[in-house]
Amino acid sequence: MFNKLHVVLLVLSLVTTPIFGQDADTTDFEEESGNEMFTSVDLSYSQDKGNTDFLSLYYGFSFSVLGDLGPLTDTEFSINFSRSDDKLDGESFTDDQSLTSQFDLWANQRISPFLFFQKSYDNSIGLQNRMNAGIGAKVGLFKGFSISYAFLSESEDYLYYTYGDSVGIGEFYYTDSFLVNPDEYYYDVYWGDEYYVYTDSSEYYTYTDSTEKPAESFFRHSIRPKVKLKLMDGNIVFDYRFYYKPRVDDFEDYLLEHELKITIATFYEALNIDLNYTNKYNSRYDGTKIFNPDMGDYYKAVDENITLGVSFMF
DSSP states (O other), X not given: OOSSOOOOSOOEEEEXXXXXXXXXXXXXXXXXXXXXXXXXXXXXXXXXXXXXXXXXXXXXXXXXXXXXETTEEEEEXXXXXXXXXXXXXXXXXXXXXXEEEEEESSTTSSEEEEEEEEEEEEGGGTEEEEEEEEEEEEEEEETTEEEEEEEEEEEXXXXXXXXXXXXXXXXXXXXXXXXXOXXXXXXXXXXXXXXXXXXXXXXXXXXXXEEEOOOEEEEEEEEEEEEEEEETTTTXXXXXXXXXXXXXXXXXXXXXXXXXXXXXXXXXXXXXXXXXXXXXXXXXXXXXXXXXXXXXXXXXXXXXXXXXXEEEOO
């Protein structure tokens, strides 16, 4: 079952020309001279009132330039921005933002070096800020399949708290706890005439007498296989990407991301149907109980999202 299921019934796209990023096949749009420019603005609004109080806002912007830049041939520069803000009963349900910029050299060649920058946050998973920049390269192995690698310098700030020795109060579950002799053990809490020690798995923390952990800076690998196929004379485009992003100094701390986009052309030239699916896994939350105060539950390791949209181009 989806942790986060968001279906957008209608997406209005003010598109001057189709958009293509670093890995897109832009050869169909190349000309003998001059540069190609692609721009898109996406807006989505949905609201329910009455028995359900739900508000959903989404907006995004994409811009890319493809062509020759002086002695640098077949280059591509792109900027992508997206923002989602959903509220259920006045409480935040989805709150994320991403700004990505990329520069590709020899974008349509078999080997394409690139520079990458991204700044994002996602409060629904406790990510207050993530900023990374790096360098990498894409290699086309055979038609429709490529793989890329990037080395990233990253700064990451999660809503995560450190608890001092003084934090012995709060709410506790009595499972997985045991009585101790206070003369022999350091105890977590005093209850009546008894002293208890609690394991991490049974303790429910509050933010009293706690301090938030500062942002961390480290290096990360990013490995991304990709499959992109054009079917039925290009009327159906299948684009699947998988990212594996371990920390350089700790391979047990990693991110896994699946991204699938299917675009279907309709009988009307300017009308497309888009299906987008993402699945994101964060090893930091697997087996570790970190409380999410906004949702009243622990953060989960997996987030899924599916979006069904209709795009108009004019």
